[in-house]
Structures are given as C-alpha cells and as structure tokens.
Amino acid sequence: MxxxxxxxxxxxxxxxxxxxxxxxxxxxxxxxxxxxxxxxxxxxxxxxxxxxxxxxxxxxxxxxxxxxYYEPEIEGRARRGEGFDHPLYAPPADLPANQPWFNRAEIEAGNLLAGRELVWLADPVEAFLAQVQGSVRVRFEDGSVRRFGFAAKNGQPYRSIGQELTRRGAGGPDDGITADGIRAWCRAHPDETPALLRHNPSFVFFRELDLPPDSGxxxxxxxxxxxxxxxxxxxxxxxxxxxxxxxxxxxxxxxxxxxxxxxxxxxxxxxxxxxxxxxxxxxxxxxxxxxxxxxxxxxxxxxxxxx
Structure with missing residues (x-):
C-alpha cells in the first residue's frame, strides 16, 4: 500500500x-x-x-x-403465483463459515434453496439487483412493507454483469452500463437473461429486518x-x-x-x-x-x- x-x-x-x-x-x-x-x-x-x-x-x-448503491423498493408476494416466481432466500442450513458454497448456476440447476424462500418477486432481474444492493423493501398487496437485508453469501467471487455487457459491446467503453441499461438489455433479450445473471457466481442470502420506516x-x-x-x-x-x-x-x-x-x-x-x-x-x-x-x-x- x-x-x-x-x-x-x-x-x-x-x-x-x-x-x-x-x-x-x-x-x-x-x-x-x-x-x-x-x-x-x-x-x-x-x-x-x-x-x-x-x-x-x-x-x-x-x-x-x-x-x-441504494435500497430498492419493489412489489412482492408472500407466496408464489400470479407471475411472482422469483424468490429471495434465507441462508441454507449447511452454509460453511469459511469456504465457498455452490455458485449461482449450481444453486439454480440443483434447486438447492428449496424451502428457504422469504418472499417472491415478479422479475428475476430485480431479484438479482436486490442481491447486488444487499437490501430491499418489498411492498405487498395490502400496502404493507417488509424489509430484507444481507444475511450471508456463498463465498464465490463477484463478477459484474454490467462489465460483461460492456465487454459484449452493450455499454460505453469506459464507464460500463447502468442498472437501467441492464434492465433494458434484459427486457430486450429475455432468453439470454438467465445466462447473463449466472455470469456472476456470487449469491446473496437475506434475513427479514424490523426497522422503522425512516431508517436506512x-x-x-x-x-x-x-x-x-x-x-x-x-x-x-x-x-x-x-x-x-x-x-x-x-x-x-x-x-x-x-x-x-x-x-x-x-x-x-x-x-x-x-x-x-x-x-x-x-x-x-x-x-x-x-x-x-x-x-x-x-x-x-x-x-x-x-x-
């Protein structure tokens, strides 16, 4: 240094x-x-x-x-259905303390977090970005809001999907692509979106938080x-x-x-x-x-x- x-x-x-x-x-x-x-x-x-x-x-x-970075506020449901098919998860019971767990692709392919769902979101990209931000407020049909924050991660390296899109020519040469640019690309390429998200092997797990509405x-x-x-x-x-x-x-x-x-x-x-x-x-x-x-x-x- x-x-x-x-x-x-x-x-x-x-x-x-x-x-x-x-x-x-x-x-x-x-x-x-x-x-x-x-x-x-x-x-x-x-x-x-x-x-x-x-x-x-x-x-x-x-x-x-x-x-x-920021705290997203997005719509969600307590149970799966009606298009809300993309969960945020609590940590797995067997998550090791000091060594990597399965990567994102392995987690998805093996459905390794079944039963650990905390809340369901409508958009896989928003679920992914909530992991990147590390916190989220989720609004429910009855107007209530629940807050979720970082609990743990799988110990795999973080790789930016914005940088990956820039490498492919979707962003500027120096400053990458914004979160809104990522959303736009994924809307335009829905079939390619799952593979793009799996480019980042890191996976974040959440816990529910009891915080005042005006608290960060x-x-x-x-x-x-x-x-x-x-x-x-x-x-x-x-x-x-x-x-x-x-x-x-x-x-x-x-x-x-x-x-x-x-x-x-x-x-x-x-x-x-x-x-x-x-x-x-x-x-x-x-x-x-x-x-x-x-x-x-x-x-x-x-x-x-x-x-």
Missing amino acids: RAASLLDFSGLPGWAADDHAAALAAYAVTADLLGADWPTPASGDARTFFEASFTPVEIGAPPGLLTG PIGAMGRPVTALRSLAVDPEHIPLGAPVWVEGGDFATLMVAQDTGSAIKGAQRGDIFCGTGIEAGHRAGDMRISGRLVTLLPRKMAERLAR
Whole structure:
C-alpha cells in the first residue's frame, strides 16, 4: 500500500461549507463500536469536533472511483403465483463459515434453496439487483412493507454483469452500463437473461429486518446507514467507522465508512449510499465519478500510519 500522506483541513476544498452536524450525526450511529482510540461525539460545534479530534490522511493514490448503491423498493408476494416466481432466500442450513458454497448456476440447476424462500418477486432481474444492493423493501398487496437485508453469501467471487455487457459491446467503453441499461438489455433479450445473471457466481442470502420506516438499511457494522452520509469502503485500507472526506463530481462531503461491498476494493474506492426508492436508484445507477477519498483518523493513529 502506498504510504499515507497527512493533510490539513485547509487542503480539503469545500470543507468549510459542508454540513458537519449531519456528518457528526452519521458518525455517532457507529461511534460506540470503535475502540478507545476513537473520539466520542460531544456536544458543541461539529466542525470544531472533527478538526480537533482528527487528522486528514490520504491513503493510496487518487484519482479514485466513486459509485453509488441504494435500497430498492419493489412489489412482492408472500407466496408464489400470479407471475411472482422469483424468490429471495434465507441462508441454507449447511452454509460453511469459511469456504465457498455452490455458485449461482449450481444453486439454480440443483434447486438447492428449496424451502428457504422469504418472499417472491415478479422479475428475476430485480431479484438479482436486490442481491447486488444487499437490501430491499418489498411492498405487498395490502400496502404493507417488509424489509430484507444481507444475511450471508456463498463465498464465490463477484463478477459484474454490467462489465460483461460492456465487454459484449452493450455499454460505453469506459464507464460500463447502468442498472437501467441492464434492465433494458434484459427486457430486450429475455432468453439470454438467465445466462447473463449466472455470469456472476456470487449469491446473496437475506434475513427479514424490523426497522422503522425512516431508517436506512443495515450496513456492515450492524447499524443503519444514512443517505449521502454513509459510504461503503474496503476495510483493508479504510477503517470501518472512520469519517471520510469524499470529493468528486458534485460531492465535497464528509461521510462515514459504515459499509462494505464485494466490488469495493482499494484505498481510493468508495460506494455512496444514495437512499431508498426509484429516485435513489437512478442516482446510484448513474454514479461513476473520478474523485478522492481522504480518511479522518485520530491524531496518534494518523501519525503512526504516516511514518
């Protein structure tokens, strides 16, 4: 890993204009899970708290890549039928802890998750994308909404079907294809869609969540994430729970590293939680930004890292 560089807050363009109170509220959601080296949120001015407690550290070499993810909200049924034929599953009883389980093609060919269905969706692509996002709100006929979040995965490598479509010439040469582009391609090629989805051997299992309607989904730290303030990172480079200055496109915003993702690898790689529903999905799907991540670390930790 490239040696970390200590920066000053004056070197973060837009820092003074950010809503530091909103960032502090997001930090407080998971601050109690951090070790004793990490500062505890305090009353008073939020900007002063961050500047007095942390040192900005640039880890890795910008530019980095910023993408977005979201919590879909789609129609579903508790039982199969009337076109709702594509389930989300609970983990299998024999899922091993530290080794790969069957891949997506093997799961489907052997019907290996029969009896583990949690909810039924109408579109196989939406069921697949719910796995990619790791959380979903499902609306039922009676108007009720149930929420499902990540429970486990099969331990197989993640492969992007967007990149596969780009390789086939269906997307742009550099920025891939959006989620809406994937949906459009699958609608136009229904017979080829199952094989495309099986290109990704990774398979995500769900659990039902009991969360308030205004809460975000649960992130990797076991706490709700906050729209446009929570960030998925590679914890090999950025500690979970750390504030992270996100710079790129129309972002000059302090976020908090509270989630992870199979495709989020590297010190300068971030995935921004964009919220819930259709508009959040459009924003997340269109997001592919060249930018910079600057991690805020407690002062002594920053000094040790930068030696």
